[in-house]
Amino acid sequence: SDLAIVLGTRPEIIKLSPVIHECEQRDISYTVIHTGQHYSDNLDSVFFEQLELPTPEYNLGVGSDSHGAQTGEMLAGIEEILLEENPDTVLVQGDTNSVLAGAIATSKLDMELGHVEAGLRSFDREMPEETNRVVTDHMADYLFAPTEQSKEYLLEEGIPADRITVTGNTVVDALHRNRKLAERKSSVLDDLGLEAGEFFLMTAHRAENVDDESRFRGLLSGVSTAAAQHGVDVVYPIHPRAEANLDAFDLSVPHNVRLVEAQEYLDFLQLESAARLILTDSGGVQEEACIVGVPCVTMRDNTERPETVSVGANRLCGVEPSAITASVDFMTETDNTWENPFGDGTAGQTIIREAATVRAKVPR
Ligand code: UD1
Ligand code: UDP
The missing domain is CATH 3.40.50.2000 (Glycogen Phosphorylase B;)
Incomplete structure (x- = not known):
């Protein structure tokens, strides 16, 4: 070839x-x-x-x-x-x-x-x-x-x-091709009993967060407190690395953080589009949140996607609970009108x- x-x-x-x-x-x-x-x-x-x-x-x-x-x-x-x-x-x-x-x-x-x-x-x-x-x-x-x-x-x-x-970024091409399809085909909101705009979506799988017991613990506690303060639940589709470490560290997941299976692409796109806010340490999820117009809080100390921060779609907070809650407060107050910096698909x-x-x- x-x-x-x-x-x-x-x-x-x-x-x-x-x-x-x-x-x-x-x-x-x-x-x-x-x-x-x-x-x-x-x-x-x-x-x-x-x-x-x-x-x-x-x-x-x-x-x-x-x-x-x-x-x-x-x-x-x-x-x-x-x-x-x-x-x-x-x-x-x-x-x-x-x-x-x-x-x-x-x-x-x-x-x-x-x-x-x-x-x-x-x-x-x-x-x-x-x-x-x-x-x-x-x-x-x-x-x-x-x-x-x-x-x-x-x-x-x-x-x-x-x-x-x-x-x-080709992430835009994939999103454009599949977003409408997701809206039509995915029943994930009904299946999980969720209302659009009434939940936070979270992902966390990065080695520096979930392989470190105290960072993982801080992250879960910060997310849970932030969600409680905003009167919503968190949906957390779990990555196998994180799942293995929840077990290994014997961490208990707070009651308002709902663990679900790692989601199929269309269901995940639907969850992203319908979330009030997204908390993540994923690279691709920071980009997608920015493109679909949902505010993002990134539970890391740095990002290789600084464009998302400079357009106002994303905020870095690390894993300290008080920093997570402050960033969530800040990002729920933004108007979601930034430009997508990742191209036209x-x-x-x-x-x-x-x-x-x-x-x-x-x-x-
Ligand atoms: C890898 C990438 C990371 C990327 C992520 C995307 C590296 C160094 N890391 O991390 O940059 O963000 O993929 O999701 O390349 N496991 C399963 N099933 C699988 C794959 C993994 O159960 O199909 C479990 C295993 O316990 C494994 C652990 O997940 O040890 C980690 O998998 P690995 O591919 O080493 O790294 P990721 O955390 O997936
Ligand atoms: N994704 C998915 N289902 C999930 C979580 C993520 O389909 O449960 C998709 C998401 O839409 C994004 C990509 O997986 O396009 C991000 O992958 P991941 O977070 O594993 O890796 P990273 O981007 O951090 O390397």
């Missing part, structure tokens, strides 16, 4: 779906290599179904392990497939271990590497994702930056301007067009 697309986790399946649809649309020959980093149905196959994506040609089935073991196994597996498929170009998206493995494998072979969602920076090297982003950006032959801000970060690190294209088209142009220019 001309193109190989490496993915492995829930957000990569969602954010690469517009790129895959564009390949289908234009009849570009492509191969999808799934690392198997995510494998539970509700983080994986359900997204292929709902986003109408073909089953990947390859699935390495790597599963969960320590960073080194997981990344190493992916690296060896991806290399083998790339040698066999011999694509001109390999695309990776985001900042997971699957991205790092795909990037290293490609950079040692005679193939071009494209990084979708390039140039995000939290400037926090304690986060595994930050290492993955920085390393991948510096290996990439072309970088698809979602915003002017992300392009700026790349230029500041000395990456040549002619490798960078500002494309918007044509990122997938731009990426595939650029990838073809660059390919034509590269002597091989």
